[in-house]
Amino acid sequence: MSNFSQKPTIIFDMDGTLLDLAYDDLIWNQLVPIQYAEVHQCSIEQSKEVLFQFYQEHSHTLNWYSSHFWSTKVGFDVLALQKKQQHKVSRREGCIELLEYLKANHYPCWLATNADCASLKFKLKQTSIEQYFDVIVSSETLGHAKEFTAFWEKLHQLHPFDAQQTYFIDDTEKVLLGAQKFGLQHLITIQQPSSTGLIRENSNFPMINRLTDLIPLLEQAEEQKQYA
Ligand SMILES: [Mg+2]
Structure with a gap:
């Protein structure tokens, strides 16, 4: 029997993805x-x-x-x-709405951040999002930044996941490229990581603006699975 949940695992970056990079x-x-x-x-x-x-x-x-x-x-x-x-640490628009949706629909939800353990701690406390995650990791603990495949290899060893099915959402292009190199299939970036910063014109990866824009993408994928 497979150890993997039927719903794909959703891995989120923290700063610039769930939280405002401002x-x-x-x-x-x-x-x-x-x-x-x-x-x-x-x-x-x-x-x-x-x-x-x-x-x-x-x-x-x-x-x-x-x-x-x-x-x-x-x-x-x-x-x-x-x-x-x-x-001044704040969540991006639609953050709780999305996390509530994922929880209600039984998606395993993980947080993988490059923030060090000390920043992670006060940011989680400030934004009250800790309760939504099954796994929370800082690259400081794993000893490699997310930009490198070594991070993903170590994470995979500690917490096995199906790279073909998993979604990873991150606002940093180099991080997404590292994840792609490891073999993660569903990679998504953020159009405006900072509310006071620029809106991106292009990326090598599909972009979402509001976090809840992820919901129709997941629903579409579930529908396709049913008819496959
Ligand atoms: Mg980020």
């Missing part, structure tokens, strides 16, 4: 540069230049997602700065 943009593009300028006695322009250099060097690595790494790098407590603003 919070992270505020922290990393505005507040960190301001505090860096204060601590290192330089202008905001100089601060942004130095930080941009750091960001370029570490983008898409585990370090990039580590509050501890950044605290050491910039010389102040980045996690404390994030927590001070935690009331």
Whole structure:
């Protein structure tokens, strides 16, 4: 007998997918540069230049997602700065509606995030979404960022899933490409990850805007299964 549920597993990214990326943009593009300028006695322009250099060097690595790494790098407590603003963490439109739908229709629901364990903890608390997930993993725990197939191999070892059937929704192109390389079949991206950011024109993957736009896609797939 198969261990897999009849309904496909739905794996979600957190920041920029279920949650509004505007919070992270505020922290990393505005507040960190301001505090860096204060601590290192330089202008905001100089601060942004130095930080941009750091960001370029570490983008898409585990370090990039580590509050501890950044605290050491910039010389102040980045996690404390994030927590001070935690009331600004918010869910994207349709988030609860979608998660309620998936729960009511018995879809296994997982959260796979590159956020480190400390950020994951306060973000889950702030947004009350923890209850909807059967599995929650941070790339910090697995030791690899989601951009790399090693993340997916490790996740698959710990929590087996059917890569042919599973849906994965993430706002980062490089993450989706990593998942594709591993063999995940149903990959979907987000058109506007940040409510204060740009609307994407194109992607290598199908795009949804409102999270509830996923529902008709799943219903269509279920219907096709019935007639297959
Ligand atoms: Mg994301």
